[in-house]
Amino acid sequence: MPSTRAIAKVILVTVAILAVxxxxxxxxxxxxxxxxxxxxxxxxxxxxxxxxxRARVPRSVAILLTYLSILGAIFGLGLLVVPPIVxxxxxxxxxxPGYVQDIRNNKTLRKYDNKYHVTDKLDQEAKKLPNRLxxxxxxxTSVTVGVFSTLVQLVTVLVLTFFFLKDGQRMIEWCLRQQPxxxxxxxxxxxxxxxxxxxxxxxxNLLISVIAGTSTYVVLxxxxxPFAVPLAVLMAFLDLIPLVGATIGGVIIGIVAxxxxxxxxxxVWAIFFxxxxxxxxxxxxxxxxxxTVAVHPLLVLVAVLIGGSRLGVLGALLAIPVVAGLQILVxxxxxxxxxAIAVTGPDAERPPPEIAPEPG
Numbered sequence: 001m002p003s004t005r006a007i008a009k010v011i012l013v014t015v016a017i018l019a020v021x022x023x024x025x026x027x028x029x030x031x032x033x034x035x036x037x038x039x040x041x042x043x044x045x046x047x048x049x050x051x052x053x054r055a056r057v058p059r060s061v062a063i064l065l066t067y068l069s070i071l072g073a074i075f076g077l078g079l080l081v082v083p084p085i086v087x088x089x090x091x092x093x094x095x096x097p098g099y100v101q102d103i104r105n106n107k108t109l110r111k112y113d114n115k116y117h118v119t120d121k122l123d124q125e126a127k128k129l130p131n132r133l134x135x136x137x138x139x140x141t142s143v144t145v146g147v148f149s150t151l152v153q154l155v156t157v158l159v160l161t162f163f164f165l166k167d168g169q170r171m172i173e174w175c176l177r178q179q180p181x182x183x184x185x186x187x188x189x190x191x192x193x194x195x196x197x198x199x200x201x202x203x204x205n206l207l208i209s210v211i212a213g214t215s216t217y218v219v220l221x222x223x224x225x226p227f228a229v230p231l232a233v234l235m236a237f238l239d240l241i242p243l244v245g246a247t248i249g250g251v252i253i254g255i256v257a258x259x260x261x262x263x264x265x266x267x268v269w270a271i272f273f274x275x276x277x278x279x280x281x282x283x284x285x286x287x288x289x290x291x292t293v294a295v296h297p298l299l300v301l302v303a304v305l306i307g308g309s310r311l312g313v314l315g316a317l318l319a320i321p322v323v324a325g326l327q328i329l330v331x332x333x334x335x336x337x338x339x340a341i342a343v344t345g346p347d348a349e350r351p352p353p354e355i356a357p358e359p360g
Contacts, residue, residue: 032311033153033156033157033160034160036157036314036318037157037160037161037164038164039198039318039321040157040161040164041161041164041165041168042194042195042198042199042321043198043199043202044063044066044161044165045165045195045199046199046203047066047069048062048063048066048165049062051065051066059165059166060166063162063165063166067158067162077233080229080230080233081229081230081233084227084229084230172191176188186332186336189332190328190329190332193328193332194324194325194328194329197321197324197325197328198321198324198325201320201321201324202321204285204288205240206240207288208239208280208284208285208288209236209237209239209240210236211280211284212235212236212239212246212276212280213232213233213235213236213237213239214232214236215272215276216231216232216235216236216249216253217229217231217232219268219269219272220232220253220257220269223257223260223261223264223265223268223269224260224261224265225253225256225257225260225261225265225269226256226260227256231252231253231256234249234252234253235249235250235253237249240317241316241317242300242304242316242317242319242320244304244316245316246277246280250269250273250277253269253273254266254269254270254273257269299323299327300319300320300323303319303320303322303323304316304319304320306319307319307322
């Protein structure tokens, strides 16, 4: 029978574990921001190292230069994307009444229009469209109040990322110094592999997305599809999402191409998109990810589904590097276990057989 002290110890340990789990659950939103900041710090690490070495500036200045570069890229994309969309939507809103009247020029459509009075109803709604767009703009302005909390979270993540980029290496080195020498070297090797895998994934994913967006812009420009620049940026952004992002972008662009020039534009776009997906999946990704992230497609699919269900698009983006890091950790554990078995032998821990004493 266990003693009272042993039972009390088990109860206290159980209560402590439950208390820690409850505390983690209560601060899960904060932990999520910290986790995102750690990922961003690893992802932006190569860029910060580049500015620090090339510009020969302190690491804090290199981090600020990296932030400014990202902000400049976002601002530049905004200048490319927003004005064409605003002008196009405004022209479309004022051209809708003319499109409605064009329905009367088609004999078949005119027959049904005489019966159901479709154009009269569409014409009434079309004349109201510019005013409704103005109302929508007012509603969009009011939404910015709700966006404030998101901006606060963004600033928090950027500040946390700044400190992780600045002092993360020293934090890791301090933790490693608390470990025995052999274990510290092993942990340092694993962390270096994880850092290389995550950084390689981010750089590779960005490169593939740039290729997807550039090729999309070229094809749409040749086909004279409207909103070529915004659609190309949309494709580049969605291509960052593993597995399903490029497909979603291809369908959206296909709809716009069908509206612009049916069936020529949509057929050409469909052929290009299918061919490009084969090139990206079978050539670009294997070449770029060969030496960085080697994760089985099944693990990729499961990880993306889990990450997307918990964190949406951000979770899908984080899924592959997280799985890559876990895979590196598991491989290290397995490799060291096999090495230990090879050194000691499978029977090293077995006690020697008892030898019966000789009679007499």
